[in-house]
Amino acid sequence: MAGYVVAGILLLAVAGFLLEKRRRRTHPVPPGYQEDLELPHTAEWELYHNALSLCSMKTRFCLAELEIPYLGHHIDLIETGAYETLRPKLLRVNPGGTVPVLLHNGHPIYESHEQIRYAARFVPEGIPALVPSDPAEREEMDAWVDRTTLTNPLEEPGKSAGNAVPGQTLPLFCTMIEKIPLHRIVEGLLFHFDKRRPVMFILFKLLGIRRLPRLGPLPEVIGDTRGILLGFLDELDGRLGENGGPWIMGEQFTLADVGWVVILERIRQASAENVFLDPADRPHVAAYWERLKARPSYRRAILDHDHPLIDYGRDRIAEAKTTDPNVRMLLEGA
Ligand SMILES: N[C@@H](CCC(=O)N[C@@H](CS)C(=O)NCC(=O)O)C(=O)O
The missing domain is CATH 3.40.30.10 (Glutaredoxin)
Structure with a gap:
């Protein structure tokens, strides 16, 4: 009798799971x-x-x-x-x-x-346009936007700074997840379209940032994407040095800058400004970053939406880098 009850419960659970999977x-x-x-x-x-x-x-x-x-x-x-x-x-x-x-x-x-x-096609009266009117300049701006586009970070990390930056976000994921209960990640294991992600979060949760330097292929991903991102930032530094700024397209603030501000913000959130935004290495990018942060939209779009777990994760990375030489080596490369 007990066997039938257990089998019935199991059957119901499987049916419920399959229905839910279909719904999602x-x-x-x-x-x-x-x-x-x-x-x-x-x-x-x-x-x-x-x-x-x-x-x-x-x-x-x-x-x-x-x-x-x-x-x-x-x-x-x-x-x-x-x-x-x-x-x-x-x-x-x-x-x-x-x-x-x-x-x-x-x-x-x-x-x-x-x-x-x-x-950007709907510019309200009195607001500066975010796209140059000259077609050649627009094409140039588009190429800078493409450098920030996030499409397929796992398969094509070298394609853009947008694809490389998630590799530099891994430590932030690893520290933020400390505060998330394990059962919440199980929802991803059951229903996420890319199971690698919940599996990675479970490993991060169980092992913590101090084990990141020995976590399968991830140290290599972090090293490779750091190199890629530095390359894109060098290119940006060259551009801003050549055209004298203040923005990527010169005097006009455009979608190219909108694309870049979030990449630089991610570097800040991952406590990696010293690696990527040091004025001694990239003076034009460092000054550009200060100008971006001074824009009212930085406050409205980013700081006003800050999440306590982002600050927590950032502080935990900084702490791990100062107390664990392996973590510092992994995240700073030298
Ligand atoms: N290429 C897409 C990327 C969208 C994307 O991957 N979004 C992430 C957050 S940045 C997401 O929603 N991920 C769902 C998940 O991690 O489960 C875009 O530019 O909008």
């Missing part, structure tokens, strides 16, 4: 503005975003520069508390299961680089 099924979505899709909305502009997400910061920064008001929906990633990207509220808006998603009059725009280009 994800699939890739086409990038850009979705003309044929209109989702429930209450404001002209709405943004599904996350405090930590690099791409979310980019779109927030762009909207702040354009002074476009929007209704924000904060969606947790596991690093900030839970796998809300795998829950129906977000999946109804983006079956791809990622943030950010920008809605304009209910039409979603997928991919942050598409979102900033789309939003």
